[in-house]
Amino acid sequence: MDVYESCFVISETPPSEEEMDVRKGPWTEEEDFTLKAFVNIHGEGRWSSVARLSGLKRTGKSCRLRWLNYLRPQVRRGNISLQEQLLILQLHSRWGNRWSKIAQLLPGRTDNEIKNYWRTRVQKQAKQLKCDVNSKQFRDAMRYVWIPRLIERICASSESHPGQPSTTTAYMDRISNMNSDQITYGNTSGSVQVGPSVVPELSGTSSDSQDAQVASVSDLTECYNPRHVSSNLISFQIGSGLSSENLGDTWNIDGGDSMESVWTEENIWFLRQQLYEDDLN
DNA sequence: AACCCGAGCAACCGCCTCATC
DNA sequence: GGATGAGGCGGTTGCTCGGGT
Secondary structure (H helix, E strand, C coil), rough: CCCHHHHCCCCCHHHHHCCCCCCCCEEEEHHHHHHHHHHHHCCCCHHHHHHHCCCCCCCHHHHHHHHHHHHHHCCCCCCCCCCHHHHHHHHHHCCCHHHHHHCCCCCCCCHHHHHHHHHHHHHHHHHHHCCCCHHHHHHHHHHHHHHHHHHHHHHHHHHCCCCCCCCHHHHHHHHHHHHHHCCEEEECCCCCCCCCHHHCCCCCCCCHHHHHHHHHCCCCCECHHHCHHHHHHHHHHHHHHCCHHHHHHHCEECCCCCCCHHHHHHHHHHHHHHHHHHHCC
């Protein structure tokens, strides 16, 4: 018995995972309650011990996963906001499928959730564009169409709250600064920076600005609107072989509920630190 | 009403790394 | 230095649910 286990009063040696019939599949409310209560009392520790000592017929891994992805109080549930989508796209273009690393910069989001988002939403876009998600064509489409479009919508969203001091605006300022020294899009040889400076003109009365506040993330209903096409996009379309017709039909951007409060100075600073450290490595 | 299909998501699996013995 | 176990991570699977026919 190790130190962690010795903290508990145990009348007899608990069965190992092999000895008990291990449960699999969806967790019941009762199991959730048991695990939550156990972790709340004893804290996160040795998951294999948690599994044994809590009486749950689950593996340590299963307990850990359930706690981290679902029961943890910090877990945010619900739609992925525009800001989060933008960050996921940016960080994925930088780090690839490093889901846990990306998740560290999205407060309350789990690597599993981000991975699912990528697989269901982003890969769907690639499929609709009939290109591989790892292809240059798709990466370019992401950099020159999707990300600028997201930025546009985030800006539109913050402009629709003129009276409110928006942390989104602050975030976009920071991203703008970051673009100059940290985040670039494109090949290493000829990178293209994408930030508010290349965001297409906003149509103040556009329904977009309304949508951006409340749109649900679950559907990809809002089609790309050609009247917002930026010069970058035009040159991209000419160069990439993707027709505007093609893009106009398929390039959609989710809405999402607001998470502006997440973009605290602290988080933005942390993000910059992470990106800076990553550059050094 | 029944069936089919795809999207979304929770959970599992297998591999890797790291710590401990 | 090798063996072993635990934790972490990314890939994959399979279930549920809603929409379409």
